[in-house]
Amino acid sequence: MAVMLQASGTSAPVSRRPAPPAWLVVTLACAGQFLVVLDISVVNVALPSIRTALGLDAQGLQWVVNAYAIAFAGFMLLGGRAGDLYGRKRMFLVGLGLFTAASLAGGLAQEGWQLLLARAVQGLGAAVLAPSTLTLVTSAVPEGAARARAIATWTAVGAGGGAAGGFVGGVLVDSLSWRWVLLINVPVGAVVLAAAALWLTESRAGDRRRLDLPGALLVTAGLGTLAYGISQTEAEGWTAPATVVPLTAGVLLVAAFLCVEARAREPLMPLRLLRLRAVASANVAMFVSGAAMFCMWYLMTLYAQNVLGYSPLEAGLSLVPSSLAVVLGSKLAPLLMPALGPRAVAVLGTLVATAGFGWQSTMTADGTFLTSIMFPGILMMLGGGLAGTPLAALATSGAAPQEAGLVSGLVNTSRTMGGSLGLAVMSTIAAARTSASTAPEALTAGYALAFRTGAVVLAAGAVMMWLWLPRKAGAAH
Structure with missing residues (x-):
């Protein structure tokens, strides 16, 4: 899943309050990141129910996901810069408050356009919130092994949030209704908001006030x-x-x-950053990886429900092994990077994900759970978790402390922009293959073609990473 990383330096504190314990800052930041990433995928299991309730067509369903993702990606750089200038705690609170309010509005929506508007505002709130989550972590934990462990935890929580979306959404849709995939954010967001306001201290990187x-x-x-x-x-x-x-x-x-x-x-995005080989190559790699990986949860939940006949809860449960795999991959990456180097780990993860996509493209209308969902899903998400951290480490190597939020936002923007456009392309490829048929065989052929396309994109991305990425973070500028 999406990761953002600060390579070095800490922000200058602007509060005289005693600094809270590092574990508390990490916990609150991870809670905010979990909500942000969860909401990218949690609605996927609810899409069939949303379609029935609000009368959305296939294109409308795509925009339930993409309205959030596009606003999230498009305003991420602005959110990162705002945190640097106006304070990471302040932007954390503003972003989380906006996100929570939009979740309430989306859960109460009575028309399709109301839901799409709420999802876009959610994405804006997430874009303000997300860059601050990592800079809060890196500001609270000294550079070295402790920070690496904190970042690995942050990465795993973010990856787990995206991966757990299917399960959480399935439980809520089956036990309550589709509206609760959004309404659940309200009490959780309110608790995290109150705790952050009470315990976090303010920090920012500079005094400039222009956005x-x-x-x-x-x-x-x-x-x-x-x-x-x-x-x-x-x-x-x-x-x-x-x-x-x-x-x-x-x-x-x-x-x-x-x-x-x-x-x-x-x-908003200093183009001089793209002259650095590490920054340019790793962000392009993030874009390419996101273009293929982002559609996985969307297509898998549709396949499970529309073809295999799973209930929303069953569809969510079927993705639990993948959820665990992406967390495992995120935790393994920091252990492998010292020995193999970030480039090799990124390529290895991408190749593992490619194998998963290739396997998934052999899906059939009468497929079994083990061979059509579990094993290929584990490979896809294990590879995604392995590749994310080294790509982020390379993308942000050499970042100045005053640009920590900006560069963190750039990394997540690259992946989410790629994911938004990739979802539009992959869902269009799948729909074109099915030719508007709702027969299980036709739907399966469309989904399989999208996964086959994703495998080709990832394979090309692995070659590009090996040829262009520097071997070590900060090794090439």
């Missing part, structure tokens, strides 16, 4: 427009105006974002 809001709006609008254009290809084809216009507009908006960043006095 690049135009840049954030341009990159978010560009990404959303591109994803919409890709989703239109299923019904309209690649050459229809309904497809060409949003795709062209999306490219132009992203180009405008790059132009604004090149000229801005205080850019």
Whole structure:
């Protein structure tokens, strides 16, 4: 799952209150990160129920996931910079408060558009909250073995949040209703919010007070427009105006974002960072990996329910082994990195995930749990967990303390942007193969083609990582 990492340095404290124990800071930061990542995947199991309740079509269901992911990715850099400038505790509280309020609104939605709007606002809150979670951890724990263990815990909790979404969603949908996949955030968010306000101390990196809001709006609008254009290809084809216009507009908006960043006095994403080999190569690797991996939970839960006939709870339970595998991979990575190096561990993890995607692409309409869900799912998520930490370590190597939040946001942005566009592409590929049929065989053929495409993307990504990534963090600039 998504990981963000600060390579070195700590932020300057701006509070005279006694610093809370490191374990408490880590616990609160991990709780915030768990909620953020959980909500990327928790709605997947609820999608069939949401479709029935709110009358959404297949494209609408895709946007229940992507509205959150696109807002999350598009405003992540802004959230990271805001934490550096205005204080990590303050942005943690603002982001968590917005996220919690939007969760309440989404859980009470009566129309499809209301749910999609709430999901987008949730994503905005998550984008403000998420970068602060890691910088709070790295500020509280001294650099060295202790910080590595804290980051591994943070990574595992984040990975586990994404992986546990299917199980948590299944339990809530079966025992209560689909609305509780959102409403459950309200009491949990309120408790974490109160505890953070009471115990966390403030820190920030500098005194500048300017934010690049135009840049954030341009990159978010560009990404959303591109994803919409890709989703239109299923019904309209690649050459229809309904497809060409949003795709062209999306490219132009992203180009405008790059132009604004090149000229801005205080850019949202300083392009000079991309001149560093480690930063550029690892963020591209994050983008490619996210494009393939993000769709896994979405397609697997649809396959389990729409083809194999699992209930929401059964579908969630079927993904528990994968949930454990991604946590295991995240915990193994820091142990392997000293001996093998981050590049080798990242490539190894990507190859393991590739094998899982290839196996999953052999799925059949009468598949069994062991061979069609459990074993390929374990490989996919074990590989994803292994690759995440070394890629983040490389992506942020050499980051200055005053840019810790910004670089943390950049890492998660790369993966989530890749995931958002990848979900649009993979779901469109699957839908085009099924030709609007709801027969189990047709649905299976579509899902299998999407997983086969993901395997090809990951294999190409592994080659790119081996050739481009530096062998060690900070080894090449």
